[in-house]
Amino acid sequence: MWEKKEKLQARDLALCQGLGGSIWNSLKGLSRTLGPFLIIPMILYRFIIAWRERQNRHLLYGKVVMVTGASSGIGEALAGEFYRAGCKVILAARRENELERVRKSILTSHCTLPAFPPVVLSLDLSDLNTLASKVDVAKCIHGRIDILVNNGGTSFRGQVCDTELDVDIKVLLVNYLGQVALTKAVLPVMLSQGEGHIVMVSSIQGRIAIPQRSCYAASKHALQAFSDCLRAEVEERNVKVTVVNPGYVHTNLSLNALTAKGSCHGVMDETTAEGMSPEEVAREIVAAVVMRKREVTVATFLPKVAVWIRTLFPSLYFYIMRNRAARLREKEEGLEKTFTINGIPS
């Protein structure tokens, strides 16, 4: 029985590798043939976009920008980027001491424009009933809110069957309902101003779902759907909505991720450690805001291809993910065995 199962899994893997190999070879051949004809227009296009972005960057000067999750990672880098563009930045997150550290470090960064000192505002995205009053406080600081960056969030690692419902609720509260509550509180301010911009830092996992990320991927898919509805409703009233889908970024996200039982994952995943720098992602997000893009994917080649495979060849995507889930399970079971044999975790 086990031998048969192993044979089947080996066959599945070989099939997948064979299929992956032939797709890769075809892509390589195609890129060799079309490469020279595509590269020059692509460089030109990139150059024009970069030039237009530089031209429009002055539009950010003096704007009031509220960034959630500003105490670390992408939010911290974003706060610095907006500050250097001459924005009045409001730094929001739970840990006031970390926000204070970010504020001080931003103030020492080199700025070519006359700049406005950032302000700290502590808030907890999971405490939905307090968010409207936090927005009132934020509005009182500079009299308006031009850009809200919904960036604060938490990740998750675990299998659906092991995950306590409380963990699903917590992740959805922080990553989805918190953003919804904050957006709903800021919207009337923006509508009465006659302009505004809401930025949702989602994830590539708002477009595709991978094993062991159920509630995280669900929260980001929900954010994507909410944002698409919101954009359709408010764009005509001059409130822009930008959804950002980053791939892996080198931040503390995996360290702080919740496990199935609600404890802290506490591990810097290899993929996260090898991810893009938060500063690079922040620059792309600010560029997307300047260019008023509706959606932007900030990721390397592979995650972008995964989104295409999910859209064009769903069965292939499901097959690859099933194998990925099996590999992860095997790895976990292997670790468990080591634990019981040696008595200490490896």
Ligand SMILES: NC(=O)c1ccc[n+]([C@@H]2O[C@H](COP(=O)([O-])OP(=O)(O)OC[C@H]3O[C@@H](n4cnc5c(N)ncnc54)[C@H](OP(=O)(O)O)[C@@H]3O)[C@@H](O)[C@H]2O)c1
């Ligand atoms: N890193 C990646 O690979 C990656 C990829 C795709 C998308 N993203 C998204 O990028 C966003 C930023 O994450 P990051 O990578 O920069 O991770 P990070 O360094 O762990 O930052 C997460 C931020 O969210 C804040 N936060 C967490 N829970 C909160 C709560 N209940 N209320 C208020 N703020 C809270 C944290 O601040 P406090 O702890 O001080 O509250 C922290 O500032 C997240 O939405 C994440 O899903 C990250």
